[in-house]
Amino acid sequence: MRKGIKRSLASVLFMSSLFLAACSSSSSQQGQGGDQGSGDPVTIQIMQGKIEFNTQFEELAKKYMDENPNVKIEITSVGGGTDYLSQLKTKFASGDEPEIFSVAGPSELEQFKDDMADLSDMDSVDAALEGTLDAVTVEDDQILGIPYNLEGYGLIYNKDIFKKAGVDAEIIHTYEDLKAAAEKIDSQKEELGIEAVFALPGKETWVMTNHLGNTFLASEFDNNALKAYESPTVAFDKSEEYQKMLDLQNDFSVQPVLSLDYSQQVEEYFSLGQVAIIQQGNWVYPTLQQMDEDFAENDVGMMPIPVEGEEDKLPVGVPNYWAINKNSDDATIKEAEKFLDWMNLSDEGKDFVLTEFKFVPAYENYDGSKITDPLSKAVYDYSQSGETIGWVFNGYPAGWEQDSFGPNIQKYLDGTMTWEETIDQSKEAWASIRK
Numbered sequence: 001m002r003k004g005i006k007r008s009l010a011s012v013l014f015m016s017s018l019f020l021a022a023c024s025s026s027s028s029q030q031g032q033g034g035d036q037g038s039g040d041p042v043t044i045q046i047m048q049g050k051i052e053f054n055t056q057f058e059e060l061a062k063k064y065m066d067e068n069p070n071v072k073i074e075i076t077s078v079g080g081g082t083d084y085l086s087q088l089k090t091k092f093a094s095g096d097e098p099e100i101f102s103v104a105g106p107s108e109l110e111q112f113k114d115d116m117a118d119l120s121d122m123d124s125v126d127a128a129l130e131g132t133l134d135a136v137t138v139e140d141d142q143i144l145g146i147p148y149n150l151e152g153y154g155l156i157y158n159k160d161i162f163k164k165a166g167v168d169a170e171i172i173h174t175y176e177d178l179k180a181a182a183e184k185i186d187s188q189k190e191e192l193g194i195e196a197v198f199a200l201p202g203k204e205t206w207v208m209t210n211h212l213g214n215t216f217l218a219s220e221f222d223n224n225a226l227k228a229y230e231s232p233t234v235a236f237d238k239s240e241e242y243q244k245m246l247d248l249q250n251d252f253s254v255q256p257v258l259s260l261d262y263s264q265q266v267e268e269y270f271s272l273g274q275v276a277i278i279q280q281g282n283w284v285y286p287t288l289q290q291m292d293e294d295f296a297e298n299d300v301g302m303m304p305i306p307v308e309g310e311e312d313k314l315p316v317g318v319p320n321y322w323a324i325n326k327n328s329d330d331a332t333i334k335e336a337e338k339f340l341d342w343m344n345l346s347d348e349g350k351d352f353v354l355t356e357f358k359f360v361p362a363y364e365n366y367d368g369s370k371i372t373d374p375l376s377k378a379v380y381d382y383s384q385s386g387e388t389i390g391w392v393f394n395g396y397p398a399g400w401e402q403d404s405f406g407p408n409i410q411k412y413l414d415g416t417m418t419w420e421e422t423i424d425q426s427k428e429a430w431a432s433i434r435k
Contacts, residue, residue, distance in 0.1 A: 042335045043072045047088060047098040050148070050320060051079030052286060056356040063348065064339055071335055088112075099328050099336050102320045103145060105135050105394025106229035109321075116144040117326035122337050124344045127363040135225045135394060136321050145321030146340060149359035152302075152316040152379035152388075153211055153281030159299045161185065161192055161276040175244060175306045182252045185276050197276050199269040200249040202257030202413050205406025207279060208246060210393040213405070215305045215315055216242040223390025225317075230395075232434045236423050241308060243419050249279065250413060258414055267291060279305065282375035286358065289373070302378040310389055314382040317391025318362060397433035404429035 048057075054077035061073040076098070078084040085108065088101055092115065103109050109116070119125055124146045125133065136145035155178075162169055165185045172178050182197045189196070201207050216238040221228040228234075236242070250257055254269060266284050269275045271291035278284075288296035304314045324336045343349040344363050353359050354370040360379045368384070371377050382388055393401070405426045411417035417425075 039070050039335070040331065041070050041072070042332050043074065044100060044332065044336050044339060045074045045076070045098040046100040047076045047078065047091060048100075048102040048320070048322075049078055049084035049088075049104070050102070051077045052283060053357045053359075056352070059356065060343060060349065060352045061339075063352075064342060068338075071339070073339065097325050097327060099325050099332055100340070101323050101325065102148070103136075103323050104320050105225055105391075107394065107396065107398045109136055109138075109144060110229075111398075112323065113138060113144055115325055115327060117324040117328075117333055118142040118144065119146055119324060119337070122146065123341045124363065127345055127365065129362050129364065132318050132362045135318065136323075145323045146344070147318040147362035148320045148322065149318070149353070149357070150316055150362050150379060150383060151281055151283060151319045151360065152314045152382060153279070154302045154304045154314050154378075155277050156270070156280050156284065156300060156302050156375065157277045158270070158273060158275075159301050161194060161273070164188075164192055165276070169301055169303050172303055173306060173311050175241070175248070175308070178306055179248055182248060182277075186252055192276075193273075194276060195269065195274045196254045197252040198249045198254070199260060199265040199275045199278050200253040200257045201260045201262050201265040202250075202410060203259060203261040204265075205401065205409060207262070208409050209401050209405045210396070211281075211315070212246060212249075212279060212305070213242065213409075214391060214393040215307055215389060216245070218315070218389045218392045219307075219310065221390075221392045221395070223392065225390070225392050225395035228392040228395030229397075232431060234427055234430045236427065238307070239419075239423050245305065246409070246413075258410060271295070282360065282373070282379050285373045285375045297374070300374055302375050304382075307389070313387045313389045314379065315391060316379055316383050316388040317394070397430055400426075400430055400433055 054075070057077065058075055061075060065071055065073055078087045091097060092112075097115070101112075103112055103116075120141070120143045125143055128147060132147045132150075133143055137143050157169055159169075162185075165188050167181045167184055172181055185192070185197045217228070217234065217236070220235055220237045221231065254260060254275060265278050266280065266287050270278045271288055273295075282302070285296060285300075288300060302314075304312055307313070322340055324333055324340075326333070328336070343353070350361070350366055351370070353361060354366065358373060358376060360371065360376050360383070368380055371380050396405070408417060408422045408426050412419055412422040
């Protein structure tokens with residue numbers, strides 16, 4: 001499926017800590033000035049779904065255009081409450097198709113694969129870390145996307161609160177350990193000046209289903225999103241563990257959880273020191289930094305969600321993939337490939353990816369010491385050691401989380417559905433969609 005010798009994710013990420021002075025790929029050499037954009041004028045429209053790094057992405061695109069005057073890059077970033085997938089579908093339906101766009105996992109790939117070019121010959125494919133291309137590899141070993149980056153999530157905690165409460169995050173390995181820590185912090189709420197131990201954003205189903213659910217579903221699909229996508233059923237083998245972890249967060253959370261959203265969780269409660277723990281990922285760091293830079297740099301840590309048999313493992317995966325529109329003309333496709341290779345593999349692009357995008361790289365030969373924020377560093381370290389859980393939620397059936405699983409979990413939290421009913425109805429919905 002990939003050129004060259006297969007390596008484990010752990011060993012490849014270890015190699016990524018070795019910084020190479022220059023990239024050997026021909027595309028990245030051109031991106032560093034070897035070409036200087038001497039071809040015909042080309043416009044590349046990019047549509048992507050991570051609005052968090054839009055400003056930095058536009059800066060990088062400008063650098064590329066300065067070096068390649070024949071190329072014009074126009075970026076549309078959709079997010080912040082706007083449904084990216086619906087917007088992308090509208091673009092394609094109207095005929096105003098972007099040359100580069102993003103997809104998230106097998107379900108979205110299935111919807112757009114007829115419009116996605118085979119990227120197998122790109123230098124970025126050769127440099128991608130082992131396993132990161134599995135979700136976008138289709139029949140005949142065609143590779144229809146390349147990864148943005150790696151992301152990870154877990155329990156993000158306030159180090160200062162933990163210290164004052166006499167709780168050591170380093171010795172929390174099991175559910176029982178976490179429960180004991182939560183009870184100890186809860187008993188000192190007044191002295192600590194906090195409102196609750198957790199802030200569970202029950203209004204955001206993805207936190208409880210895509211992320212928390214994934215933690216307890218990954219093992220039954222061998223940590224592989226494609227296996228989840230191809231499975232006609234879901235068993236919920238770790239249903240009882242899942243319920244206990246959801247109940248723990250709910251019981252010790254700011255209330256009412258069903259009125260609590262992501263913004264309140266991260267900005268109002270955690271950033272302002274009103275809770276000790278939130279379940280989130282390294283993508284929240286820019287928000288924390290904006291709210292309080294000293295707090296973000298010095299008082300924030302991340303630990304895994306305890307799972308029996310998977311202790312001390314962090315869920316790490318590829319959130320999005322870059323795709324190139326195969327309906328574009330050949331010259332535009334080549335320029336789009338050159339731009340993405342330059343971004344991922346040139347010295348200038350790699351430095352920007354690490355220091356400005358603040359991405360955890362999904363490619364070889366990056367200098368891991370340049371990852372400075374503590375949350376991304378945690379994701380990098382767990383990935384380097386191979387202590388990870390896969391992201392299978394990108395393989396959930398289309399619409400299952402939004403229309404069934406998510407609402408069922410919310411009904412459980414408001415007491416209108418038992419846990420057994422929640423799981424049974426979610427199983428039935430999965431099987432029905434797969435028929």
